[in-house]
Each structure stands twice: as C-alpha cells, then as structure tokens.
Amino acid sequence: xxxxxxxxxxxxxxxxxxxxxxxxxxxxxxxxxxxxxxxxxxxxxxxxxxxxxxxxxxxxxxxxxxxxxxxxxxxxxxxxxxxxxxxxxxxxxxxxxxxxxxxxxxxxxxxxxxxxxxxxxxxxxxxxxxxxxxxxxxxxxxxxxxxxxxxxxxxxxxxxxxxxxxxxxxxxxxxxxxxxxxxxxxxxxxxxxxxxxxxxxxxxxxxxxxx
Amino acid sequence: xxxxxxxxxxxxxxxxxxxxxxxxxxxxxxxxxxxxxxxxxxxxxxxxxxxxxxxxxxxxxxxxxxxxxxxxxxxxxxxxxxxxxxxxxxxxxxxxxxxxxxxxxxxxxxxxxxxxxxxxxxxxxxxxxxxxxxxxxxxxxxxxxxxxxxxxxxxxxxxxxxxxxxxxxxxxxxxxxxxxxxxxxxxxxxxxxxxxxxxxxxxxxxxxxxxxxxxxxxxxxxxxxxxxxxxxxxxxxxxxxxxxxxxxxxxxxxxxxxxxxxxxxxxxxxxxxxxxxxxxxxxxxxxxxxxxxxxxxxxxxxxxxxxxxxxxxxxxxxxxxxxxxxxxxxxxxxxxxxxxxxxxxxxxxxxxxxxxxxxxxxxxxxxxxxxxxxxxxxxxxxxxxxxxxxxxxxxxxxxxxxxxxxxxxxxxxxxxxxxxxxxxxxxxxxxxxxxxxxxxxxxxxxxxxxxxxxxxxxxxxxxxxxxxxxxxxxxxxxxxxxxxxxxxxxxxxxxxxxxxxxxxxxxxxxxxxxxxxxxxxxxxxxxxxxxxxxxxxxxxxxxxxxxxxxxxxxxxxxxxxxxxxxxxxxxxxxxxxxxxxxxxxxxxxxxxxxxxxxxx
Numbered sequence: 081x082x083x084x085x086x087x088x089x090x091x092x093x094x095x096x097x098x099x100x101x102x103x104x105x106x107x108x109x110x111x112x113x114x115x116x117x118x119x120x121x122x123x124x125x126x127x128x129x130x131x132x133x134x135x136x137x138x139x140x141x142x143x144x145x146x147x148x149x150x151x152x153x154x155x156x157x158x159x160x161x162x163x164x165x166x167x168x169x170x171x172x173x174x175x176x177x178x179x180x181x182x183x184x185x186x187x188x189x190x191x192x193x194x195x196x197x198x199x200x201x202x203x204x205x206x207x208x209x210x211x212x213x214x215x216x217x218x219x220x221x222x223x224x225x226x227x228x229x230x231x232x233x234x235x236x237x238x239x240x241x242x243x244x245x246x247x248x249x250x251x252x253x254x255x256x257x258x259x260x261x262x263x264x265x266x267x268x269x270x271x272x273x274x275x276x277x278x279x280x281x282x283x284x285x286x287x288x289x290x291x
Numbered sequence: 292x293x294x295x296x297x298x299x300x301x302x303x304x305x306x307x308x309x310x311x312x313x314x315x316x317x318x319x320x321x322x323x324x325x326x327x328x329x330x331x332x333x334x335x336x337x338x339x340x341x342x343x344x345x346x347x348x349x350x351x352x353x354x355x356x357x358x359x360x361x362x363x364x365x366x367x368x369x370x371x372x373x374x375x376x377x378x379x380x381x382x383x384x385x386x387x388x389x390x391x392x393x394x395x396x397x398x399x400x401x402x403x404x405x406x407x408x409x410x411x412x413x414x415x416x417x418x419x420x421x422x423x424x425x426x427x428x429x430x431x432x433x434x435x436x437x438x439x440x441x442x443x444x445x446x447x448x449x450x451x452x453x454x455x456x457x458x459x460x461x462x463x464x465x466x467x468x469x470x471x472x473x474x475x476x477x478x479x480x481x482x483x484x485x486x487x488x489x490x491x492x493x494x495x496x497x498x499x500x501x502x503x504x505x506x507x508x509x510x511x512x513x514x515x516x517x518x519x520x521x522x523x524x525x526x527x528x529x530x531x532x533x534x535x536x537x538x539x540x541x542x543x544x545x546x547x548x549x550x551x552x553x554x555x556x557x558x559x560x561x562x563x564x565x566x567x568x569x570x571x572x573x574x575x576x577x578x579x580x581x582x583x584x585x586x587x588x589x590x591x592x593x594x595x596x597x598x599x600x601x602x603x604x605x606x607x608x609x610x611x612x613x614x615x616x617x618x619x620x621x622x623x624x625x626x627x628x629x630x631x632x633x634x635x636x637x638x639x640x641x642x643x644x645x646x647x648x649x650x651x652x653x654x655x656x657x658x659x660x661x662x663x664x665x666x667x668x669x670x671x672x673x674x675x676x677x678x679x680x681x682x683x684x685x686x687x688x689x690x691x692x693x694x695x696x697x698x699x700x701x702x703x704x705x706x707x708x709x710x711x712x713x714x715x716x717x718x719x720x721x722x723x724x725x726x727x728x729x730x731x732x733x734x735x736x737x738x739x740x741x742x743x744x745x746x747x748x749x750x751x752x753x754x755x756x757x758x759x760x761x762x763x764x765x766x767x768x769x770x771x772x773x774x775x776x777x778x779x780x781x782x783x784x785x786x787x788x789x790x791x792x793x794x795x796x797x798x799x800x801x802x803x804x805x806x807x808x809x810x811x812x813x814x815x816x817x818x819x820x821x822x823x824x825x826x827x828x829x830x831x832x833x834x835x836x837x838x839x840x841x842x843x844x845x846x847x848x849x850x851x852x853x854x855x856x857x858x859x860x861x862x863x864x865x866x867x868x869x870x871x872x873x874x875x876x877x878x879x880x881x882x883x884x885x886x887x888x889x890x891x
C-alpha cells in the first residue's frame with residue numbers, strides 16, 4: 081500500500097465515523113506523523129560487536145497511547161502460553177517502535193500502514209462505544225481481529241485493515257522470534273561452539289525412513 | 292613491511308596490486324611469498340576480522356532485528372563495510388530500471404573486499420567450462436585448458452582450505468588426494484532433499500566451501516604449495532597452524548574471527564605481510580594507470596580518501612585486481628594519446644561481455660520436517676550437499692532449449708530464529724493469530740527448504756559497461772560507469788527450468804512449493820544480483836578481440852595485468868571465486884618468471 085492509498089484509506093475510515101474525522105491529520109495516530117524525523121541511520125560502517133539499544137541510532141516516535149495499543153494488539157497475536165511469555169513482555173513494542181521510526185524505505189512504507197491501522201482499530205473501538213480499541217473487552221477485540229486476520233477472506237471494506245493486520249502480525253512475529261524467549265520457544269539449540277558436528281541423528285533418520 | 296600511508300611508500304616496488312580481495316590477495320600472496328616487493332592499494336578502510344566480527348551476536352541485539360537495509364543490504368551483521376548495491380558518493384548509471392535490463396553493482400570498500408562476506412562456495416570449473424564455444428558454438432573459449440589451471444586449483448585448495456569430495460562426475464573435476472577437507476555431515480532436510488532428487492534422477496553430492504571443517508595440514512601443505520622455498524614454507528606453516536577449525540556456529544557471512552573460513556584478510560594477507568615484502572595502503576582509490584613514453588605502465592594514480600589528495604605510486608609491473616567492473620573502469624579512465632579509448636583497449640573490448648550468474652530461487656514447505664525435536668543444524672553454515680549440473684546428455688541432444696547448465700544450492704534446517712521465522716506464513720496458516728499462531732510457528736519452524744539455481748550466462752554484445760556519456764562523476768571527481776544489460780533466451784529458459792525442477796523436487800519430498808514462476812523472464816534475478824559479475828576485459832587467443840592473453844597480461848601493455856574476474860571469457864555455473872584465485876596465482880607465477888628473466 082503506498083502512502084497516497086494509505087491516506088485515502090485513513091480518510092475513508094474516519095469519514096465513516098464522524099467523531100473520528102478530526103483525528104486524522106492531528107490525532108494520536110495521524111498523518112502528521114506519517115514520516116518519522118529525518119535520521120542518517122546507522123551508516124555503512126556501524127560497530128557490529130557492541131550490543132545496540134532501541135533508540136540508539138534514531139529516536140523512537142510512538143506516543144504512550146500508541147505503545148499501549150501496540151502492546152494490546154501484539155499480545156492478541158502472541159499471547160503468553162505454557163511455552164513462552166507474551167509479545168509485549170519480551171520487548172516487541174520497542175522493536176515495532178524502532179521499526180516504525182527507522183529512516184529506511186521499507187520501514188517508512190510500513191509506518192503509515194501501521195498508523196492507519198491504529199486509527200482504524202480505534203475507530204472500531206469508538207463505534208462500539210469505547211474510548212479506543214485498547215479499552216474494549218477481550219471478546220470484542222478478538223471479534224474485530226477475526227474479521228481482519230485473513231486478507232483472503234476479509235470483506236472488501238475490511239481488505240485494507242486485513243493488510244494492516246498481516247503486516248502487524250509479521251512485525252510482531254519478527255520481533256518475538258528474534259528474542260531469547262522466542263528462540264527458546266522454538267527449541268533452538270544452536271549458536272553455541274562445538275568441537276564436532278554430528279549431523280542428523282540416526283534414530284531420527286530411521287523414524288523418518290530416510291536411512 | 293606493513294600498512295603505510297602514501298608518504299611512507301617506497302620508490303622501488305616490483306609490483307603494484309590494485310585491490311585486496313580474492314584476486315588481489317592471491318596475486319600479492321604469491322608474489323610476496325616468492326620474493327617480489329609488492330605495494331597493495333585498497334580503496335576501502337583497513338579491516339580486522341579478529342576484533343570486528345560479530346561472532347554469536349543474536350538478532351535482538353541488532354537494530355531492526357538485523358534485517359537488511361540500504362546501508363547494510365545483507366543484514367546488520369554482514370561483514371561488508373561501506374558497501375552494497377549503492378556506495379554513498381560513488382554512483383553509477385544504468386540505461387533502464389526494468390527487471391530484464393538493469394544491472395546492480397555490488398561493491399565493498401574494505402580491506403579484503405567481498406571475500407569478507409562471500410558464500411565461500413568454491414567449485415572448480417571443469418574441462419568443458421574452458422572451451423564452451425568449441426562445444427556449442429556460443430560465446431568464447433578460454434585460451435587455456437583445464438589441465439593448465441588444475442595445478443593452481445590444487446594449490447588454492449591446499450592454501451585456503453576447501454571442504455568437499457571427488458565424485459568423478461562429468462565436468463565436475465576431482466581434486467588430488469589431500470587437497471579437500473572432509474565435508475560436513477548432512478542434516479535431516481539434506482537426506483530428504485537427496486531422496487526426492489534421486490527419485491527424479493538428480494544427483495546430490497557433498498558441497499565445496501572454503502571452511503576449515505578440520506585443521507589444515509600445516510606440515511605437508513606448505514611443502515606442496517611452495518616446493519623448494521623454505522622461507523615461504525616456514526611462514527605459511529606458522530600461519531596455517533594458527534587458523535582454528537570451524538566451531539560449527541555463527542554465519543560465515545559475518546566473517547570469522549578465528550579464521551576458520553577463507554577471507555583475504557585472514558588467509559592471504561597475514562603470511563604475505565609476514566614475508567616483509569608487502570606494503571598495504573588502504574583508503575587509496577585508484578583511478579588511472581599511468582603510461583610511460585615507451586608504452587609501458589609506470590604506476591597508478593589514486594586519491595587518498597583520508598586527505599583527498601591525488602597521489603602516484605610506481606612499480607615495474609601493475610596488476611589490476613579491483614573487481615571486474617572497477618578494473619574495466621580504471622582502464623577506460625586511463626586515456627592517453629596512445630590509447631584515446633582507454634588503456635589496453637585497442638580491441639575496443641574493455642567493458643564488453645559482462646556476465647553475471649543466472650539465479651532463480653524457490654522455497655518449499657515439507658510436512659515430514661514439521662515438529663521435529665530440537666536439533667542443532669547450524670553445521671558449517673549450510674551447503675553440506677549440492678547438485679552439480681546433471682543434464683549434459685540432454686543438453687547435447689538439444690532437448691532443453693538452452694545451451695548451458697546450472698548447479699543447485701539447497702538448504703533447510705532449524706537455523707537461528709529471527710525476523711522472517713514467523714512472518715509471511717499466511718499461505719500455510721490461513722491467517723491465524725493468538726495461541727494457535729504460536730503453535731503453528733512451532734510446527735513449521737525448520738520445515739522449509741530453499742533451492743537456488745546458479746547457472747551459466749553466455750556473454751553477449753548488449754551486456755557491457757562504459758564511461759557514462761552523461762558525464763556523471765563520483766565524489767572524487769572520477770567518471771563513473773554506465774551499465775547496459777540483456778539476457779538471452781538461453782538464460783531465461785534456464786531460469787524457468789530451475790523453477791520447474793525445484794517444484795518437482797519439493798513435490799517429490801511430499802512438500803509444497805510456495806510459488807513457481809514459469810515465465811523465465813520473471814523468474815531470473817536481474818543482472819548483478821548474484822554478485823558473480825565477470826568479464827569486461829576478457830582473455831583470448833586473438834589480440835583483436837580480447838584484452839589479455841592467457842596469462843592475464845594485456846596485449847597492449849606488457850607490464851599491465853588483470854587478475855580478477857574481468858578476464859573471464861565465460862562464466863560457468865561454478866561460482867567464480869576459486870577460479871579467480873587459480874588464474875591470479877598462475878598469472879603471478881608468470882610475472883615472477885618474467886621479472887626473474889628481466890623481461891618486465
């Protein structure tokens with residue numbers, strides 16, 4: 081989705097609910113923030129050895145309200161279960177904030193899509209009488225997500241919202257499975273020095289009929 | 292001798308080597324070990340893998356999870372410094388942005404060049420690959436035969452360390468005993484791919500990569516590499532013994548602080564420096580080879596990036612090893628009354644016949660690999676097995692519709708999770724989220740297989756570079772290149788064949804390909820994207836239609852050599868780096884012999 085389409089969609093979303101019309105352009109998720117502040121990025125010769133903190137190379141830009149909504153949505157996508165904590169508990173919101181605030185083309189394409197998605201979600205919340213999406217009860221939040229979680233099945237008027245959801249799910253998963261908790265959740269046991277490499281275990285190959 | 296700034300350079304070098312990657316590293320290594328005094332000029336900064344390599348760093352410690360950006364296209368942890376498809380302040384021009392006609396030029400501005408991040412795949416060209424025109428009437432033959440290059444392949448393998456095996460397959464040469472290291476053991480997905488491929492009559496054999504799966508033989512190898520040269524043997528033995536074997540973790544593309552894989556900076560340069568015969572000046576952007584009244588090269592002019600000053604260095608011999616297109620650019624920018632169209636360009640062929648590798652990829656998902664128990668499958672960073680080109684007979688019989696072959700690089704396994712591990716799964720999950728999504732990511736993690744076709748492109752008249760007629764210059768004031776590019780049906784049909792074949796292998800494994808693109812023009816990666824660009828100053832037997840002879844010596848200027856991929860008159864499916872090193876070594880031997888005979 082290009083920026084022009086995004087703005088059109090945001091306008092359409094808000095036009096449907098007059099109470100939100102004023103939000104576009106100046107509100108919490110508005111067009112004023114479609115582009116993050118200019119930054120030179122980390123350059124072509126960054127220090128690769130020292131761990132980096134979010135916000136070290138460019139300022140984070142999400143408001144407290146946006147981060148709250150981001151956390152609620154990330155945790156609907158990756159909730160805590162018996163294997164691992166929820167997305168927001170392992171720094172996913174900070175990752176997404178860093179992503180949306182980054183000066184690179186891919187991230188700058190994603191930013192207005194996510195901001196428009198936030199606006200749309202809050203509009204849905206308002207339509208149901210809440211202050212915003214984050215204030216809805218869990219069942220209502222889930223019902224809204226169910227309507228946009230699969231772009232191929234979404235109704236035409238929800239297609240853009242579904243595209244936003246697909247992107248946001250990807251970002252949440254990218255962040256979560258980059259974290260130590262995500263690696264543990266998947267049972268990853270590599271990235272450790274070994275004196276020899278044994279290859280595939282014979283008993284497993286037998287079970288799979290590969291030897 | 293050591294790292295020197297332009298002021299500290301001596302006045303009496305035997306050879307100037309421009310570039311410090313596979314070609315420059317190998318050329319300087321050979322020359323220095325055999326006693327020649329060498330000045331190496333590198334456009335980028337000094338780079339020290341021992342302290343700068345992010346070994347074991349995880350994606351959560353990198354900005355954006357380490358994903359690629361225009362400033363670090365292969366990801367944050369990729370070894371490349373000041374490089375990529377675009378280098379700030381060093382533009383290039385192309386005639387179109389279209390998929391089929393664009394060329395993207397990868398450069399790295401750092402000591403060791405692209406050898407710091409490359410894939411380490413090290414395949415020998417076979418006998419057919421040196422005489423392609425004799426076989427099918429297309430492209431050009433090399434003026435040298437496999438048998439002439441084979442001893443140099445042996446030496447390169449003994450020096451840098453390459454794992455693999457000798458299988459005796461057609462046009463896929465064996466190595467003599469002791470040259471290759473043991474290949475890593477296959478992982479689960481390798482067994483399954485091999486089974487699926489076998490079902491279709493497609494062979495799979497151990498891969499060849501420049502990674503030390505075991506320590507090199509520091510007693511025997513130096514004697515085989517430098518017979519009769521005790522000093523060289525002693526220096527190399529000490530250096531070889533100080534390289535650690537692979538510790539089976541952390542991707543090779545980041546470089547290797549323990550020197551377990553080949554990088555020019557960890558393998559070629561340390562022993563060359565230890566001879567005392569090598570001076571290296573970094574941040575030296577060479578733009579011209581200077582010519583004396585006698586028609587011999589006198590040296591090179593360069594910009595010192597640290598001061599912005601223009602400097603000159605002289606030597607008896609000049610070797611360009613700056614990468615195919617950069618070497619062509621230096622020649623084209625070296626204009627004089629003798630050579631108004633660029634140095635060594637009496638044939639008009641400088642910049643001509645650029646080739647890349649034909650590339651096309653397919654991803655598949657395989658149910659049999661789902662929900663496997665935890666496995667450490669880091670291995671030596673992939674390529675335990677590969678498939679050499681196998682349809683020589685069908686091709687000879689004209690059944691394929693394209694003239695040259697490709698090999699298959701494939702992989703899978705439970706690689707380190709990060710961005711991409713849990714994203715883009717809608718084609719399998721139908722858009723789940725919540726607890727179900729977490730279960731599905733667990734189920735699918737490690738169940739994907741990846742196939743990359745890497746095939747031969749035939750040189751053509753429409754793929755070349757020239758000095759930009761629009762007059763664009765880089766930040767140093769040096770005129771830049773303009774690229775022209777075109778694939779023929781030999782390449783696009785080959786790409787379509789790759790797609791169909793990979794789909795068939797995945798289906799034979801009981802899996803599902805994500806997408807098969809049957810239109811070859813869409814399936815083929817744009818020019819330059821595989822970063823195997825060669826040609827631009829091809830070698831040949833006829834000075835009228837080639838730039839150098841079989842010794843990488845320019846026809847027009849006897850003391851000017853080009854030892855990088857620019858001299859390739861064909862670009863076999865085999866990745867070019869091993870061949871670049873072999874012909875650079877051979878050229879350096881020729882330079883040494885000529886210097887000893889006072890011919891240069």
